[in-house]
Every structure is written in structure tokens, then in C-alpha cells.
Amino acid sequence: MxxxxxxxxxxxxxxxxxxxxxxxxxxxxxxxxxxxxxxxxxxxxxxxxxxxxxxxxxxxxxxxxxxxxxxxxxxxxxxxxxxxxxxxxxxxxxxxxxxxxxxxxxxxxxxxxxxxxxxxxxxxxxxxxxxxxxxxxxxxxxxxxxxxVPDPALEPTGEDGTARIDLADGELAGWSRRTGSGALLAVGLVTLVAGVFVAALVSWRYGPVVFVIGLLALVFASAHVSVDRHGLTVAMGALSWPRVRVPLDAVETASSRRINALADYGGWGYRIRHRRSGVVLRSGEAIVVRRTNGREFAVTVADSATAAALLNTLVDRRKRG
Structure with missing residues (x-):
């Protein structure tokens, strides 16, 4: 069971x-x-x-x-x-x-x-x-x-205990989902407005700095996450830039896991910790990729179990040649 x-x-x-x-x-x-x-x-x-x-x-x-x-x-x-x-x-x-x-x-x-x-x-x-x-x-x-309740269709079928999706030979599949953080969006908007007021009322030297901070918060407030034959791709913001990609040949396994933004990664946004990094926009479920070099990369996104299962399937297919 x-x-x-x-x-x-x-x-x-x-x-x-x-x-x-x-x-x-x-x-x-x-x-x-x-x-x-x-x-x-x-x-x-x-x-x-x-x-x-x-x-x-x-x-x-x-x-x-x-x-x-x-x-x-x-x-x-x-x-x-x-x-x-x-x-x-x-x-x-x-x-x-x-x-x-x-x-x-x-x-x-x-x-x-x-x-x-x-x-x-x-x-x-x-x-x-x-x-x-x-x-x-x-x-x-x-x-x-x-x-x-996880999707029962995503049964652990690999030798490593991770889930797979049943794809026929030659069958193509992809997965994508947009994720975001309302908190980062609010912080970005407030900081942008604050930058304008600082430049106008305090000093034009400091205003642009505050404005850029707000702009960065907006960039990392949302992301488009996709899994396909190229691997896992995370495109940040409305302009889909910057991008983070983990190619299939760099993936060992993928899994779905619940993470705590503060406890596990120390905050929100693009986070780097010892032997792990991630795009953490909220606490909750995330797709966690273990790279072939032993490091982990995580993205908080809904339906992460399906994304992880598909990524494992595509990795298996690549290994089989």
C-alpha cells in the first residue's frame, strides 16, 4: 500500500x-x-x-x-x-x-x-x-x-522508489505550470513606489537603488516552470528572464517534497544554501531535483508530483538511449 x-x-x-x-x-x-x-x-x-x-x-x-x-x-x-x-x-x-x-x-x-x-x-x-x-x-x-492526497496514478515504479509516468516509445510529453508569490509581488510594488518618493523627496542618488531592489523583487515574484525533453526549466518574471535550466543529463532523480521557505532556505526568491539551491516563492510542495553532482535544486510549484514523475520518465528514456 x-x-x-x-x-x-x-x-x-x-x-x-x-x-x-x-x-x-x-x-x-x-x-x-x-x-x-x-x-x-x-x-x-x-x-x-x-x-x-x-x-x-x-x-x-x-x-x-x-x-x-x-x-x-x-x-x-x-x-x-x-x-x-x-x-x-x-x-x-x-x-x-x-x-x-x-x-x-x-x-x-x-x-x-x-x-x-x-x-x-x-x-x-x-x-x-x-x-x-x-x-x-x-x-x-x-x-x-x-x-x-497525492495522485495515486503516480506510483513509485523506479528502483530508487521515485514515481514515473507511463509513456509509450516515441510518445512526447511536457508539463508546465506558473507559480508565484503574492508577498514578493506586494514587496516589489511597494518598493518601486518607495524608490520614486525617495528620489523625489530625499535624494536622487538613493532613489534608483531602492527602485532596482523593487524591480528585482518583481522579477522573482513569479516563474514559469516546465518539464520537457530538455529537462527542467524555470523562467523568471513576465519576461521569462533570467532562466534556470537543469538538463536531463544533469538529473539523477526528481521527487515531490513539502518545504518550508524560512526553515529550509532562509527566505524567498532565488536561494543558495550548502549543496542546494532553489527558486522558493512560498512554503509548500516543490519539485526537488537531485543532480548527478549530488547537489539539489528545488522549485516550489503546484502539481510537483506530476512534474517529478515526468522528469524521471524522461531521464530513464535518455539513459536507455
Whole structure:
């Protein structure tokens, strides 16, 4: 079981367990206020229209329902090759379903509170609207959690444990993504304006220096990152200059890693540290390339796992000649 599948299984089964825990807690909290027979099915007007269920059958049914659907979602997480879109759909669907079922079943318990006759229990139709709203909110939570789930399609397939992308012989592929830092952009703009005021109000000698500092901050506030048959390329700023390129023949392996801008590189921008360098525009995921000379080069960019997997594939292809 790789890390991506483990995280996906955890995220997909969590809502069903949470809904079950909430349902059991409410069931125990209501205690003797629930009748021996519970109304569990209602018509469109909200009136009970089927034979009631005993408390035991109702409780066991809820446990089986949540455990069963949770198990199905886990099986789906481990079965087949899921794309990033598939991960989002599976996770959002599981959270939505658990939210819908969890609210509906728990609201049904409250509808049965202190009921002397199960046939007289009324379940207001507007509760279904609330259940749908809860399902949508839960789906949103599930989508947010997919940010912590790597793409299961990028399995570690190399001997070094790094990921690869399956490309047919002769098939071409490329990857690109723009990344940036809002903080550096703000600093650059403020410093540019400050340079103009310094030149006009303080001294024309110092104004240009401040202005150039602001210009450099703007240059390193964004970058275009690409991976193709040439290797890894990082083009800075709107003018795509300066450029940093790591050719394929200089790459040993590539991986995706979460880095902390301050702790790992001492700040933002183009950073140089002992045996490593990088374009660090924020904290978070980054593609990290280990060069053949043992040094590392990192770029903070979204979808870094895909970029690293493609780069490893292209390096393998080059080595095979």
C-alpha cells in the first residue's frame, strides 16, 4: 500500500465513520425518549407510511449502512487507476453521501422522540432540503482534503522508489505550470513606489537603488516552470528572464517534497544554501531535483508530483538511449 492510497483510503472512509459516531452518540443521548418501535420511512408529505422498526433493528441497520458504504469507498480507492480528477470525485462523493445519510438518519431519530404511536410520527419535508445542504457542505470539505492526497496514478515504479509516468516509445510529453508569490509581488510594488518618493523627496542618488531592489523583487515574484525533453526549466518574471535550466543529463532523480521557505532556505526568491539551491516563492510542495553532482535544486510549484514523475520518465528514456 503506497502513501497515496493510504491517504485516499483514510480520507474516503473518515466521513462514514464520523457520521456513524454522531448517529450512535445521538441514539445513546436520546435514550429512553425513543419509543420501542421507530418510524423510519415517510411519504412526500412527511407522514410515516411503512411498518416501524425496533430500536435494535434501526441501530444495527445504521451501523451496517455506514460500514458498508464506507467499505465500498475504500475498495474504490484501492481498485483501478484513479486520476487526480477521480480522486476528487471519489472523495467529494463519499463525503456528500455520508453527510446526506448522516443527517437524514439522525433527524429521523429526533422525529421519533417522545412518540406514543410510530404511525403519528411526522418528518417535515424541509428536512430533506437541509440534508442536501449538509451533503454539499460535506462535499466541499472532502474536496479541501484532497489537497493532502497525492495522485495515486503516480506510483513509485523506479528502483530508487521515485514515481514515473507511463509513456509509450516515441510518445512526447511536457508539463508546465506558473507559480508565484503574492508577498514578493506586494514587496516589489511597494518598493518601486518607495524608490520614486525617495528620489523625489530625499535624494536622487538613493532613489534608483531602492527602485532596482523593487524591480528585482518583481522579477522573482513569479516563474514559469516546465518539464520537457530538455529537462527542467524555470523562467523568471513576465519576461521569462533570467532562466534556470537543469538538463536531463544533469538529473539523477526528481521527487515531490513539502518545504518550508524560512526553515529550509532562509527566505524567498532565488536561494543558495550548502549543496542546494532553489527558486522558493512560498512554503509548500516543490519539485526537488537531485543532480548527478549530488547537489539539489528545488522549485516550489503546484502539481510537483506530476512534474517529478515526468522528469524521471524522461531521464530513464535518455539513459536507455
Amino acid at each position: 503506497n502513501q497515496a492510497r493510504m491517504r485516499l483510503a483514510t480520507v474516503t472512509v473518515a466521513p462514514f465513520l464520523l457520521a456513524l459516531v454522531v448517529h450512535l452518540t445521538v441514539f445513546l443521548a436520546l435514550g429512553d425518549r425513543l419509543p420501542d418501535s421507530l418510524a423510519g420511512h415517510f411519504d412526500l408529505s412527511g407522514d410515516a407510511d411503512r411498518a416501524p422498526l425496533s430500536r435494535t433493528v434501526s441501530l444495527v441497520g445504521a451501523v451496517v449502512l455506514f460500514a458498508g458504504t464506507g467499505a465500498l469507498w475504500v475498495v474504490a480507492a484501492f481498485g483501478g487507476a484513479l486520476t487526480a480528477r477521480g480522486v476528487k470525485g471519489l472523495t467529494a462523493g463519499g463525503w456528500a453521501l455520508s453527510g446526506l445519510l448522516g443527517y437524514a438518519l439522525t433527524a429521523t431519530l429526533y422525529a421519533n422522540v417522545d412518540a406514543a404511536d410510530s404511525s403519528a410520527v411526522h418528518f417535515p419535508p424541509w428536512q430533506l432540503g437541509v440534508a442536501v445542504a449538509v451533503a454539499l457542505a460535506a462535499a466541499g470539505v472532502g474536496l479541501l482534503l484532497t489537497r493532502f
